[in-house]
Amino acid sequence: MRGSKLPVPLASLVVAGWLAGSPVLAQEQAGLDRLRGDWHRCVRQHFSGQAPSIEKRAAERAALAACKTEEDAYVAAELSARTAASDGAHKRGLTTRALAWISSAASYVVDPVASWFGR
Numbered sequence: 001m002r003g004s005k006l007p008v009p010l011a012s013l014v015v016a017g018w019l020a021g022s023p024v025l026a027q028e029q030a031g032l033d034r035l036r037g038d039w040h041r042c043v044r045q046h047f048s049g050q051a052p053s054i055e056k057r058a059a060e061r062a063a064l065a066a067c068k069t070e071e072d073a074y075v076a077a078e079l080s081a082r083t084a085a086s087d088g089a090h091k092r093g094l095t096t097r098a099l100a101w102i103s104s105a106a107s108y109v110v111d112p113v114a115s116w117f118g119r
Contacts, residue, residue: 028081028084029081031077032074032077032078032081035070035073035074035077035078036074038070038073038074039067039070039071039073039074042066042067042070043063043064043067044063046062046063046066046067047059047060047063050062050063
């Protein structure tokens with residue numbers, strides 16, 4: 001039996017779909033990086049603005065409390081991206097298995113017919 005290959009149109013559709021998803025992932029990552037940077041900047045700004053007489057742990061807690069909205073936005077976006085990634089991985093797994101099955105089934109039909117015509 002020959003190695004299973006995807007028909008050219010189907011393979012080009014798979015590659016096009018994969019390439020089309022890449023810019024979306026890059027944009028999501030850039031958004032996450034921006035939110036994380038905003039949160040870190042806020043914490044640094046509020047921490048450095050504390051009076052020197054305040055205990056370090058109290059200053060840290062105050063800085064984190066002041067930046068709660070930025071933290072919440074970043075955590076929500078991170079969890080959303082992870083959920084979407086795990087859903088996408090599950091769907092890719094199903095798609096990969098479906099394509100493998102189609103390729104295998106096609107090889108049982110296409111290969112014998114092609115060899116018959118080749119004779």
